[in-house]
Amino acid sequence: MPLQLTQESTSRFVKLPSGNVHYNVAGEGHPLILLHGSGPGATGWSNFGPNIATLAEQFTCYAVDMPGWGESDPVTPQDRDHAQTALEFMDELGLEKAAFVGNSMGGATTIRFAVEHPERQSHLITMGAGARGVKLFGAGDGPTEGLKILMKGYREPSIETMRELVDVMSYDSGDLSEQRAQERLDSLLAHPEHARNFLSGGRNPRDWPAEEAVAGIQVPALLIHGRDDRVVHYENSLRLCALIGNSRLVLLNRCGHWAQVEHAEEFNRLVTDFVHNN
Incomplete structure (x- = not known):
């Protein structure tokens, strides 16, 4: 039977060079760092x-609010460095190696972390992550x-x-x-500075590793x-699967951008089996 957990009972803060970072923690065993989307x-x-x-x-499980989101400190898009924050988080909590699980923007951080700090990442798991390069089947450049x-x-x-x-x-x-x-609305209104910062600058080019770097991932x-x-579009994960040699792709029917929410039981089983057996 799953543990009875609440957001409040699992809530923690840690002071990092990147700022004051909020996270939720629960369980025992191999560390999973769970990174939310944008x-x-x-x-x-x-998420x-x-x-x-x-x-x-x-x-x-460590579900981290990255700087610029949730209860963590605000940051401008130009100044944020989520991979560096993740490294600082591991160092501060004494985590030598962890499996990373990232949704969308969190998936980009997970991939970048595998490029820059492969010795600290045991497994790379993404849901709805993007990829650089020309798209053949998606919505084009817009x-x-x-x-x-x-x-x-x-x-x-x-x-x-x-x-x-929520619908889209x-x-x-x-x-x-x-x-x-x-x-979502309550969280957004509680920290209007996050919205102002996000609208001020858009995407940070550091968030997306180059194709040749992704192709070198061994995790x-x-x-x-x-x-x-x-x-x-799921074409992005097709591209990532083609680039990363030691990878596999699970494409879920009747599933949108939040695979971990819409197909929670299957997602939990996939993650558990993958971390235990790879």
Whole structure:
């Protein structure tokens, strides 16, 4: 039976050179560092709340609010360095090696960490991660439907836009859509400085390693993507799978950008089996 955990009972803070960082921690065993995606109101708990209780039965789970999100310190896009923050986090907590699990933006950090600090990463797991390079099947060079709504959520914070966000992130937003929309709005309104900073600069080029660097990754990689992802097309994970030699791709039908939320049981099983057997 999964552990009975709450956001409050697992909440912690740590002071790093990158700033004051909030995280949720639970469980015992090999460390899993869970990195959330971008978007208004995103936090480690909002991205991985449905997974932590189950995964914590076999692993020590650290769901980190990266600087610029959640309860962590604000930072401008130009100044943020999430891979460096992750390294500082491991050093401060005494984690010699960890499996990284990253959704979307967190997936980019997970990939970059594998390029820059492979000796500290035992496994690379992404959901809905992007990739550099020309796309053949996706939406072209412009922002996707999901990214347009994500930006709208930052510019027009309201329950209506959060409902749009939850809907576009999911194949089927389900019975908890209203709760998730309200949680996102509450988090966004609690830290308006995060939204202002995000809108001030956009993407940091450090977030995305070059193709030749990705092709050199030796860490065992599990790439999970929703076939119906309207935010980051699954072609991105096809490209990552072609580049990373020791990788496998799981493409989930009837799944949007939040594989870990929409298919929580299957996601938990995939992560557990992969970390134990690779």
